[in-house]
Amino acid sequence: MPSGDDELVKQHLGGPSDLSRLARAAESTSAPEAGPGAAPEAGPGAGTGAVVQARGLTKRFGDFTAVDSVDFDIQAGEAFGFLGPNGAGKTSTMRMIACLSPVSGGTLRVLGLDPVRDGSRIRSRIGLVPQDDTLDLELTVRDNLYLYGRYFGLPKKQLRERVDQLLEFARLTERADDRVDPLSGGMRRRLTIARALVSSPDLVILDEPTTGLDPQARHLLWDRLYRLKREGVTLVITTHYMDEAEQLCDRLVVMDAGRIAASGSPRELIEQWSTREVVELRFEAEGHETHGRTLADLAERVEVLPDRLLLYTDEGDATLDAVRSRGKSPIAALVRRSTLEDVFLHLTGRSLVD
């Protein structure tokens, strides 16, 4: 390590925030400056405190437009979600924010910087939890964390302590010296999250963090993410699970086919795009379509699904009673509150999960 870094190490002792300062110092002495001057470029909305700003953001792969001119702002310290089915453009958007994928059109500013010019600098201040982990299965848990920290240029001694802290955070201390290959999906995902935190980033991006995990693993993961939120880290999450979006996100955008269909907090979205409650009915004979027509006047809105009929109303129990008093006998009936799934259904006519 060049002696300049040793000086920094002597001045700043331990602590996660100091580690990120050290990483940035390492960046400024070793990485070539991207453009004239070191001040962040004044892009749209500079000074509003938005951590991520997108205007007309577009991503094309040949003829196919994956992200079609979307606008959004992500504020510091919030948990922001991109909710939508597979193929909605969430991952493509996320990869542009993470400076992994070049922007095809529009403007994007991350931490006030332009990904085209300052990609490396932006990446030094964010953490990425990709959908496919990209862990080295042959190395140990500890090695994976340590190595990643070295990619960020973190000094060795501080890094070793940081790795121990992260192992604690991820509840992986007992498995620290095991190879990653035999670990369960939930453990690997916790490791990937811990890895993303090694440089104490201001912004953490998670792409479908709980896909493929069993319920217990999901809840443990959410717990870790809550902790992060409480520490003030900005989270950007893409997901197709509405419960995840509802639980974790302060605000979210609903994406479909590359466009943003709606945005707001989970509660705002439900209030705007759905009723308070939903009556789900399953009938045996005849199509749900037919039943839907005859019962339409009992609800504010009716949604016909292949296997169910949904009646949107503010008073579920009353509506269900009315259905029964019409002489209808559904095989199954339940009353539940509206969810983001209902919002998505209303906006696009399709369900979130195929």
Next chain:
Amino acid sequence: MPLALRAYQYSLLAYRRTWRGSLTTTFLYPVLYLAAIGVGLGHLIDHGSRQAVEGVPYIWFLAPGLLAGTAMQIGTNESTFPVMAGIKWLKTYFAMLATPLEVTDVLYGHLLWIVTRVALASGVFLAVMTAFHTVPSAWAAAAFPAAVLTGAAFAAPVMAFSATQETDQSFIMLFRFVVVPLFLFSGTFFPVTQLPGWLQVVARGTPLYQGVSLCRALVLGRLRGWDDLGHAGYLVLMLVAGVLAARVTYRRRLVQ
């Protein structure tokens, strides 16, 4: 620390776990070839004469050929499967790209590691050659960078190629139809003058022939100015072209 060196550290760390497995191919086999063919076969070839092959004992002729040949093999080997591992199997390249590292850092870091492997193997083999008393000239020390250049000249274009592949099937074709024929016919085991006229011309144009000739000239102290500069120049050109190609194919594959 330059960013490429950060990528290099990955290979160092990974090697700490896998180095034992590489001992046989990197260090043992070349020595076995030297012993079996150089000594065993050489004894027959020399038949009492100490000038049997191009004026020297056979093992003196063979050793620098094996030096360059091994450099090529390691350089090529390390540029195929590990590159595919970085892209598809372990996705280590993608892990790196989510950090401040750029595509060029990933590429140069890996190339530097491959060159390190070639250097290790070449260094050990040269030491073995010296122990076998096949190193008559003081110029032989320069055979070390010549061997490393040979390995690097193969590594870069093969890395560029590997980044375009979806499966490792083409690697097997590469070994079967390029690596092995080159290894056998580039003046490694016998002078190319033994080949029929037209084939000689072809052989003299191939890359390993350059490395073999250069190493042999240095080890035996038989430098011929322009010829040897030509050999070195060819390899340097191949290395540079390979790196430029790799920059393109790596970017195309890793940034979408």
